[in-house]
Amino acid sequence: MGKKISFILNGVKREVYVEPNELLLNVLREKMGLTGTKYGCGIGECGACTVLLNGNPVLSCLTLAMDVDGKELVTIEGLAQEELQIIQRTFLEEGAVQCGFCTPGIIIMAKSLLKNKTNPTEEEIREYLKGNLCRCTGYVNIVKSIKRAAGKACKKC
Amino acid sequence: MDINKINTRILPVKFQYLAPKTLEEVISFLAEHGEETKVLAGGTDLLVKMKQRLIEPTYILNIKEIKELSFIKSNGNSLNIGATTKLNELENSRIIKEKFIALHEAVKAMGSVQIRNMGTVGGNLCNASPAADLAPPLLVLNSKVKAVSTEGEREIPLNKFFLGPGKTSLKPNELLTEIQIPYLPEDTGTSFLKVARTSMDLAKVNVATVLKLKNGKVENCRIALGSVAPTPLRVCEAEKVLLNSEFTAEKVEETAEKASQEIKPITDVRSTAEYRKEVSKILVRRALQKAYERIKVRECG
Ligand SMILES: Cc1cc2nc3c(=O)[nH]c(=O)nc-3n(C[C@H](O)[C@H](O)[C@H](O)COP(=O)(O)OP(=O)(O)OC[C@H]3O[C@@H](n4cnc5c(N)ncnc54)[C@H](O)[C@@H]3O)c2cc1C
Ligand code: FES
Ligand code: FES
Numbered sequence: 001m002g003k004k005i006s007f008i009l010n011g012v013k014r015e016v017y018v019e020p021n022e023l024l025l026n027v028l029r030e031k032m033g034l035t036g037t038k039y040g041c042g043i044g045e046c047g048a049c050t051v052l053l054n055g056n057p058v059l060s061c062l063t064l065a066m067d068v069d070g071k072e073l074v075t076i077e078g079l080a081q082e083e084l085q086i087i088q089r090t091f092l093e094e095g096a097v098q099c100g101f102c103t104p105g106i107i108i109m110a111k112s113l114l115k116n117k118t119n120p121t122e123e124e125i126r127e128y129l130k131g132n133l134c135r136c137t138g139y140v141n142i143v144k145s146i147k148r149a150a151g152k153a154c155k156k157c
Numbered sequence: 158m159d160i161n162k163i164n165t166r167i168l169p170v171k172f173q174y175l176a177p178k179t180l181e182e183v184i185s186f187l188a189e190h191g192e193e194t195k196v197l198a199g200g201t202d203l204l205v206k207m208k209q210r211l212i213e214p215t216y217i218l219n220i221k222e223i224k225e226l227s228f229i230k231s232n233g234n235s236l237n238i239g240a241t242t243k244l245n246e247l248e249n250s251r252i253i254k255e256k257f258i259a260l261h262e263a264v265k266a267m268g269s270v271q272i273r274n275m276g277t278v279g280g281n282l283c284n285a286s287p288a289a290d291l292a293p294p295l296l297v298l299n300s301k302v303k304a305v306s307t308e309g310e311r312e313i314p315l316n317k318f319f320l321g322p323g324k325t326s327l328k329p330n331e332l333l334t335e336i337q338i339p340y341l342p343e344d345t346g347t348s349f350l351k352v353a354r355t356s357m358d359l360a361k362v363n364v365a366t367v368l369k370l371k372n373g374k375v376e377n378c379r380i381a382l383g384s385v386a387p388t389p390l391r392v393c394e395a396e397k398v399l400l401n402s403e404f405t406a407e408k409v410e411e412t413a414e415k416a417s418q419e420i421k422p423i424t425d426v427r428s429t430a431e432y433r434k435e436v437s438k439i440l441v442r443r444a445l446q447k448a449y450e451r452i453k454v455r456e457c458g
Binding site for chain 1 (some may be wrong): 173175200217219221270
């Protein structure tokens with residue numbers, strides 16, 4: 001049964017029992033029913049499992065679930081509460097999603113980038129997304145979407 | 158074990174997890190259970206190794222929440238960095254960028270935003286990978302690390318710290334708490350260069366240099382390389398070639414040649430030993446030139 005941890009998940013306080021060797025990624029997907037966060041490589045290379053921990057992007061495949069006790073976590077499910085956010089809409093409009101496997105991780109990264117930089121250059125966007133692999137799109141439309149989202153004045157982003 | 162043949166989705170090992178709140182608790186736990194314990198900082202090296210079952214500790218001791226281990230502080234003659242200071246905090250530090258550009262360049266060349274957001278400076282050193290990017294700059298900067306246990310504190314010069322791949326001179330009951338980097342004299346140049354398969358990967362070869370001239374002669378020269386021997390290393394014979402001579406293209410070439418003879422690279426998945434020897438020569442030359450240009454730029458205002 002393990003130990004009880006409690007943390008804020010997408011704005012709501014949650015409690016769950018976890019074992020020491022359980023990874024955050026698996027707890028999110030299998031115990032909390034949040035399958036938006038993806039397993040790609042399990043060794044930190046692909047970024048598909050990126051979530052925001054206390055506001056900063058981390059890899060949930062290399063984070064022990066125990067480690068989020070008392071912290072605040074945001075997953076892709078936490079972004080669109082009632083309607084899609086600007087960044088999600090520009091992804092749709094630009095065709096930045098093909099199979100969609102990399103998308104949750106990349107949107108989380110885009111959120112984090114736009115929080116710190118209101119108007120990033122293409123180079124800055126590419127550098128920031130270095131740890132997020134996409135096997136389908138070739139990145140061009142992803143970069144375009146983020147540039148467009150940055151251009152739009154948006155209180156929510 | 159081949160990473161492609163294992164299930165990296167799970168952590169297949171059982172262990173007990175502890176997250177003490179104070180440094181005292183950490184070191185008294187290590188005093189008793191150091192042998193069976195692995196300290197967890199960012200986890201970006203440790204958890205990957207545990208997934209491969211390369212390490213199976215009985216206890217995992219999370220030190221992330223110990224506030225006093227995370228800092229960048231100037232202390233008169235040196236800049237001191239706490240062991241659990243995150244790589245991105247080093248990257249964003251103004252003082253590191255201004256005073257130790259080689260270290261700044263090394264951090265920037267590491268992993269991804271997420272990795273730099275998780276990984277720590279102490280973890281990079283304690284993991285003791287021959288390819289650790291922070292090792293060459295910290296070696297040429299003559300850094301020391303502080304190790305603490307219930308028996309007290311000791312300082313270890315970084316050039317005595319690395320013993321082999323994954324092996325350091327830390328004892329099982331010791332925790333690395335800080336890294337101390339002595340400030341350089343004003344007109345000193347430093348540089349860092351890395352060659353990797355992709356910009357996310359560990360180095361095939363990395364190099365850092367420190368260079369100082371006096372009256373047109375090289376007064377001080379330190380060169381360290383990574384990924385070319387069982388540990389990151391200073392190439393002292395090569396340094397001697399340049400020391401006390403003028404900084405000419407021929408001398409630099411000779412120094413680079415010597416460095417390439419001094420290293421002992423192996424062939425692995427990242428490259429062949431021959432390639433590493435050849436590229437080391439070129440990197441040493443370029444790194445020295447870069448350090449030199451930095452001195453010149455400063456002299457011209
Ligand atoms: C995708 C990816 C890319 C990477 N890219 C790079 C790269 O470009 N360059 C590079 O150099 N590295 C790279 N790394 C390796 C790693 O991210 C760095 O070495 C990082 O600095 C390790 O720090 P950590 O805090 O995560 O270490 P941990 O994994 O937490 O610890 C590493 C080891 O050090 C021990 N340890 C940690 N802190 C202490 C302490 N204070 N006292 C005693 N022992 C301690 C741990 O017990 C463990 O054995 C990469 C890793 C991944 C997964
Ligand atoms: S699954 Fe976490 S980085 Fe690939
Ligand atoms: S859309 Fe398929 S991996 Fe990016």
